[in-house]
Amino acid sequence: MPEQIRDKYEEPIKEGDHVYTRIRGGRHEGEVDKVVTSKEEAKKEGVKNPPKVYYLAQLLLNGRVSK
Numbered sequence: 809m810p811e812q813i814r815d816k817y818e819e820p821i822k823e824g825d826h827v828y829t830r831i832r833g834g835r836h837e838g839e840v841d842k843v844v845t846s847k848e849e850a851k852k853e854g855v856k857n858p859p860k861v862y863y864l865a866q867l868l869l870n871g872r873v874s875k
Contacts, residue, residue, distance in 0.1 A: 813843055813859050821861055 828837030
């Protein structure tokens, strides 16, 4: 698994970065809250296919954090 997650411009993605992704004709965006890269972290976070970047809006939608 990669040690560092990179964006399409090969820049590393780290906590605190502002990211977005296009999905289903729309767009999800937010500040990076957590980057899951290892299988151990993935198991703890409930991620099936690491690596994964979590951002606050995504965590709110999934019920992982409350307002």
